[in-house]
Amino acid sequence: MSGTLSAEDAAWISAAREARVLEHIREKNPQFKDGVIPMFCPDADRTEMRKHLDKLVARETDGKPPRVHPLTSHGAALALPWQSPLSNLSPFLFGFLTDRRVFRNWFWRAFIYITFPLWWIVGRVARIDIFFLIKFWWAIDHKGIKAVVLYIHAPCGAAGQCGISFLEQLRYLILAKRRLKRRLELLGITVTCLCHVDYGNTADGYSGDEKEHPNTYFIRTHKAEAWLEHLSQRKKNP
Numbered sequence: 001m002s003g004t005l006s007a008e009d010a011a012w013i014s015a016a017r018e019a020r021v022l023e024h025i026r027e028k029n030p031q032f033k034d035g036v037i038p039m040f041c042p043d044a045d046r047t048e049m050r051k052h053l054d055k056l057v058a059r060e061t062d063g064k065p066p067r068v069h070p071l072t073s074h075g076a077a078l079a080l081p082w083q084s085p086l087s088n089l090s091p092f093l094f095g096f097l098t099d100r101r102v103f104r105n106w107f108w109r110a111f112i113y114i115t116f117p118l119w120w121i122v123g124r125v126a127r128i129d130i131f132f133l134i135k136f137w138w139a140i141d142h143k144g145i146k147a148v149v150l151y152i153h154a155p156c157g158a159a160g161q162c163g164i165s166f167l168e169q170l171r172y173l174i175l176a177k178r179r180l181k182r183r184l185e186l187l188g189i190t191v192t193c194l195c196h197v198d199y200g201n202t203a204d205g206y207s208g209d210e211k212e213h214p215n216t217y218f219i220r221t222h223k224a225e226a227w228l229e230h231l232s233q234r235k236k237n238p
């Protein structure tokens, strides 16, 4: 399930486009020539994200097959920052362990409920962010691909389940890029940030001009950071 774009998120996406934080992809990306390692959300209803990236890579390869080595995690780049709810197993572990379709023994489920604090700690300790930092390190080293593409997308079911708004997704994306660059800088990586939006799934009657037309936007993170800072100052001093 990929969720529904809320009217509030749709309005913020529209504002981000006006502020040119989200930009149509016009520039070429020569660093995609030797391939890319994208981090996608494995959303079965958003396969156009992958197809669009294939096209962006193919136009750089002089007719050679594009090399795309995807890593997937629910919420995509939201799994990378330490602060993100999706960086560990806690949003999912308790639900999994108490699902009677998975664990039929009532005694087991009762045990899980009684020992809930223990499982909350186990979930927090099970780090998805570290798992993906290792995956990136391994893929970059073994495939010789240095172009990383970090995605966020809206609407995103995993973000929705954790109550992460579009503005928070942007914040986590900036943190994800910064962390990846800091940790793997000496491997010579470049990091491109993209945001996919499906306007065809809006709630509350939002009627954006691109309704029905899913689109992938380029995000300049320094611009996004300045915009988020401006919004937070405006909130403090209205």
Ligand SMILES: [Zn+2]
Pocket: 041, 042, 043, 074, 075, 076, 153, 155, 156, 157, 158, 159
């Ligand atoms: Zn998603």
